[in-house]
Amino acid sequence: MIQDLRLALRSLAKSPGFTTVAVLMLALGVGASTACFSFLNAFFLRPPPFERPDELVSLHSTEDKTPGLMRLSVPNFTDYRANNTVFTDLALHLFLGVRFTEGENNSILFGHLVSGSYFDLLGVKPVLGRPLSVADDVEGAPPVVVVSHAFWQTRLAASPEALGRTLLFNNVPFTVVGVAPAGFRGISVIDAPDYWMPTSVYRSVLLGQGLEFFISRRAVTVSVIGRLKPGVTLGQAAASLKPLSEKLAIDFPADNAGRSLRLVPIAQAMLDPNRRSDLLRAGNLLIALAGLILLIACANLANLLLARAGARQREIALRVALGASRGQVVGQLLRENFLLAALGGGLGVVISVWLRDLLWALRPPGFPDNMEVNVDGRVLAFAVSATILTGLLFGVVPALAASRVDLIAILKRVPSGDNGLSIFSFRHVLVAAQVALSVVALVIAGLFVRSLNQASAVTLGWNSRNLALMSADLVQSGYNQTRTLEYYQRALARLRTVPGVLDVSIASRPFLTGVNPQRTIKPQGEDEALRTRGRFMSFAVVQPDFLRFMGLELVAGRDFSVDDNGTHPPAVIINEAMARLAWPGQDPIGKTIKLYNDETPVQVVGVTRNIRDVELRADPAPFAFFPVAQFFEAANVFHIRTAGNPTDLLPTLRKELQSLDPAVNLRSIDYREVIRNALWGSRTGATLMSVFGVIALFLTLLGIYAVMAQAVVQRTREIGICLALGAQTRAVVGLILKRGVIVTGVGVLGGLAAACGLTRYVGSFLFEVKPTDPLTFAVIAGLLSGVALLACYIPARRATKVDPLIALRSE
Amino acid sequence: MISLRSVEKIYPLKGGVFYALRNISLEINEGEFVSIMGPSGSGKSTLLHILGLHDSSWHGEFNLLGQPVHQLDKKKRFDLQKKHLGFVFQSYHLLDDLTVYENLEIPLSYRDVPKKERESAVCDVLDRFGIVGKKDLYPNQLSGGQQQLVGVARALIAKPSLILADEPTGNLHSDQGREIMKLFKKLNEEGTTIIQVTHSEENATYGSRVVRLADGMLISK
Numbered sequence A: 001m002i003q004d005l006r007l008a009l010r011s012l013a014k015s016p017g018f019t020t021v022a023v024l025m026l027a028l029g030v031g032a033s034t035a036c037f038s039f040l041n042a043f044f045l046r047p048p049p050f051e052r053p054d055e056l057v058s059l060h061s062t063e064d065k066t067p068g069l070m071r072l073s074v075p076n077f078t079d080y081r082a083n084n085t086v087f088t089d090l091a092l093h094l095f096l097g098v099r100f101t102e103g104e105n106n107s108i109l110f111g112h113l114v115s116g117s118y119f120d121l122l123g124v125k126p127v128l129g130r131p132l133s134v135a136d137d138v139e140g141a142p143p144v145v146v147v148s149h150a151f152w153q154t155r156l157a158a159s160p161e162a163l164g165r166t167l168l169f170n171n172v173p174f175t176v177v178g179v180a181p182a183g184f185r186g187i188s189v190i191d192a193p194d195y196w197m198p199t200s201v202y203r204s205v206l207l208g209q210g211l212e213f214f215i216s217r218r219a220v221t222v223s224v225i226g227r228l229k230p231g232v233t234l235g236q237a238a239a240s241l242k243p244l245s246e247k248l249a250i251d252f253p254a255d256n257a258g259r260s261l262r263l264v265p266i267a268q269a270m271l272d273p274n275r276r277s278d279l280l281r282a283g284n285l286l287i288a289l290a291g292l293i294l295l296i297a298c299a300n301l302a303n304l305l306l307a308r309a310g311a312r313q314r315e316i317a318l319r320v321a322l323g324a325s326r327g328q329v330v331g332q333l334l335r336e337n338f339l340l341a342a343l344g345g346g347l348g349v350v351i352s353v354w355l356r357d358l359l360w361a362l363r364p365p366g367f368p369d370n371m372e373v374n375v376d377g378r379v380l381a382f383a384v385s386a387t388i389l390t391g392l393l394f395g396v397v398p399a400l401a402a403s404r405v406d407l408i409a410i411l412k413r414v415p416s417g418d419n420g421l422s423i424f425s426f427r428h429v430l431v432a433a434q435v436a437l438s439v440v441a442l443v444i445a446g447l448f449v450r451s452l453n454q455a456s457a458v459t460l461g462w463n464s465r466n467l468a469l470m471s472a473d474l475v476q477s478g479y480n481q482t483r484t485l486e487y488y489q490r491a492l493a494r495l496r497t498v499p500g501v502l503d504v505s506i507a508s509r510p511f512l513t514g515v516n517p518q519r520t521i522k523p524q525g526e527d528e529a530l531r532t533r534g535r536f537m538s539f540a541v542v543q544p545d546f547l548r549f550m551g552l553e554l555v556a557g558r559d560f561s562v563d564d565n566g567t568h569p570p571a572v573i574i575n576e577a578m579a580r581l582a583w584p585g586q587d588p589i590g591k592t593i594k595l596y597n598d599e600t601p602v603q604v605v606g607v608t609r610n611i612r613d614v615e616l617r618a619d620p621a622p623f624a625f626f627p628v629a630q631f632f633e634a635a636n637v638f639h640i641r642t643a644g645n646p647t648d649l650l651p652t653l654r655k656e657l658q659s660l661d662p663a664v665n666l667r668s669i670d671y672r673e674v675i676r677n678a679l680w681g682s683r684t685g686a687t688l689m690s691v692f693g694v695i696a697l698f699l700t701l702l703g704i705y706a707v708m709a710q711a712v713v714q715r716t717r718e719i720g721i722c723l724a725l726g727a728q729t730r731a732v733v734g735l736i737l738k739r740g741v742i743v744t745g746v747g748v749l750g751g752l753a754a755a756c757g758l759t760r761y762v763g764s765f766l767f768e769v770k771p772t773d774p775l776t777f778a779v780i781a782g783l784l785s786g787v788a789l790l791a792c793y794i795p796a797r798r799a800t801k802v803d804p805l806i807a808l809r810s811e
Numbered sequence B: 001m002i003s004l005r006s007v008e009k010i011y012p013l014k015g016g017v018f019y020a021l022r023n024i025s026l027e028i029n030e031g032e033f034v035s036i037m038g039p040s041g042s043g044k045s046t047l048l049h050i051l052g053l054h055d056s057s058w059h060g061e062f063n064l065l066g067q068p069v070h071q072l073d074k075k076k077r078f079d080l081q082k083k084h085l086g087f088v089f090q091s092y093h094l095l096d097d098l099t100v101y102e103n104l105e106i107p108l109s110y111r112d113v114p115k116k117e118r119e120s121a122v123c124d125v126l127d128r129f130g131i132v133g134k135k136d137l138y139p140n141q142l143s144g145g146q147q148q149l150v151g152v153a154r155a156l157i158a159k160p161s162l163i164l165a166d167e168p169t170g171n172l173h174s175d176q177g178r179e180i181m182k183l184f185k186k187l188n189e190e191g192t193t194i195i196q197v198t199h200s201e202e203n204a205t206y207g208s209r210v211v212r213l214a215d216g217m218l219i220s221k
């Protein structure tokens, strides 16, 4: 066995060029697919790092009127926890940001507010100290905190003495009682909490609306997990909980009408369930494309091996004459091919680590820096299977073909006839298949590039030019409503005096940042069971001049004015989408809406055009603007229009606001950055797909070139005769090109047909481009045909350089 | 040992069929050293490939070592060939990528001979042919005569009872050719049956009998 491998290795070493190319192609294919798989593994396949994870489920609210899975409210959580019979326990967590004071410095740190049994329920043991306990989670208990491993290392010097130290969160001293295990990030794979606090401290760390929502039965703010009692299935639990949720809807109709409960296995809740399927599809697309590359690499290798088999016919015939059975010959060739696969696979794993880091650098904004995408046993198993599979794919047919030799002809040194031709035509099929596969890869890449162009050139419907954003954490700094409004006025006045500032306004939320606060909006009408009743809708609370400031176009009614304040009846401006949803076919001006828990009718005074507000995609959702003087909200994102580059002005703006109150934390951003982030998906998609497409194209051209070049060598004699008989150069080129044209043509047509059927699976990733976009298909077909013909033409040109005399003597 | 009865070999050609061998009937006994002679294109190689079981598309009866070859399936023929036949080629046909030692070992490894036995068999043969010093060289480091020596040694290593050689000295100087013929004679005296194709009357004198072909027909046995 070892000797067999040594012989195989020697045979490969004999043709270093072939071996290098083959190993590199395989490494590229295996590497790309393994890198993609390591992400799929990290996000979807790694078992949750908790005790008996099969028993853990995530609980979600669903609502008739609002799509998607939502979190739960704390009062509902408390009722479910007290009254269910299927869970050993339920625990909640709430992601929050709290001001952290360290000496002179203030910063906002993110962590989790969790119920007392959270750690015990998950079965997670701190590496130092103790977990939070139920005793910590009672009113009046001294505030304690468990910090993350990263926090412990960076801020507490990884010292064992950290236990017992006090940390100042929102000016309240918390005692450190434990350090969580490294890498523990709670339920979500992409959260990166720095600390865990018991919910008993909520009044100290939640402020303003956050606090209001935390005690509301309506607001869905907390993530809830439960551990099923032994032997209870998910279905049984869901059935047993149904009467509970029905009772909650009857007991609290204003809050819970139309709500029910949905259970999700914990493994599927480690990513926001509403985003999970998108990410999963993106992951699968990556794997599919990487697989496509691997397939093309296999086809290429099979082709190279077939060419090599042609050159090795004498050796193989001789081995057969010396008594080798077909099995022994095939065995020897397979050993060589699998050795190649193993070398390629090994190098592929190395490349995959490198590619993984490259891919990770392209992660969406908001993913943590310290997530681990490891090469674990499962990733290695994938790489090994991919390697074996490729070994089979590219190795078996050539080995079988090569072992079928015409003994006498070869031993008598007669030039081979039929045998060579049949191998040759199979090689043509392989090349056509490669062309087809790369057409698919390139069409997908083309669609993503088109999609990026569309998204970049989109008309926003509002003016994003020279815009800077500054936000101030007034709530965390203990500002009440009066002080906040006062701060706004002073800040507006101050910012307007800065040279280079054209205008300033305020809104509770910026557009397109991915942050999307919603509230219950109930349009009023004859039909009280209106289909929009109680639906969560997006909204913004704004300065009266905000719409004009942003250049938003009104299609009906009026804009806000300074008179829309406490002394006038409340007003709202809605977008066309909300008008159409609430009062189809009617004039919305003068109609009223009501907000949750408030019977005051709010009059619609204006309608704006639908714009790209929450996200870049068209398909606009209902959106409402409220004036800040009537609906106070910690509306504190300053929108600043500058004369020049906003980035240059940010430090000055920051200094000005800082001088108003140095204790207030400020964050600032150039709007171009926001747009860049909003385009992340399109841009990353286009980049990745283009990289895959170019690799596919490159491999395919290599394949075409190799086959055509070999055809020229095989037909040297024929070409020599033609030239000797006085054939024109053009005729010889044509003779060779003809095959190339046919093969490429068949491949391109096949590829286009396949792409037609397949691109609809990427449709949901595309931005306002149809998956069958004719322009993309045409350009790719043209591009591929052009380059492929070039790859045929070079060897064909060389054919005309054949010296007839040498060619005729060469047999 | 060998008995051919009305063996014919036909090549279908455009204008009709071409008889490469026509009505060949021939007996060869164990221990003979037969030389097949005849002009170029008379069918000598064709006959040898039939005898060597390389070719299976012919008509007639062929008994080899008591087995009716014309009735055997592919696998049985292959087993028969593996067990009893050895070949020497005009152009040596050594494997360029393997050393002398490895070239000699190959037929044994295809016959699943255990490693220990392979070693002793190869060493035996190296000794007998006086090429121990060349065992680690590659074919292209040997002269033509030495290469053919290795070729003969390789044909012999699996202890065949019949050696078939197609113009074994065709590419050699007459001195080297004589060496090979002496070797054949010695092997024949030790009991191996030998059938060779040759153009040289001198080579034929080493044998015990000459069979002449012309235009695919036997003109003397």
Ligand SMILES: Nc1ncnc2c1ncn2[C@@H]1O[C@H](COP(=O)(O)OP(=O)(O)O)[C@@H](O)[C@H]1O
Binding pocket: B011, B018, B020, B038, B039, B040, B041, B042, B043, B044, B045, B046, B047
């Ligand atoms: N594959 C083939 N197709 C047609 N004719 C063939 C083929 N192989 C050999 N022949 C013909 O058969 C005849 C005998 O060939 P061969 O046995 O090689 O002759 P030689 O006696 O020189 O060894 C020759 O005339 C040759 O042209």
Ligand SMILES: [Mg+2]
Binding pocket: B044, B045, B046
């Ligand atoms: Mg001949």
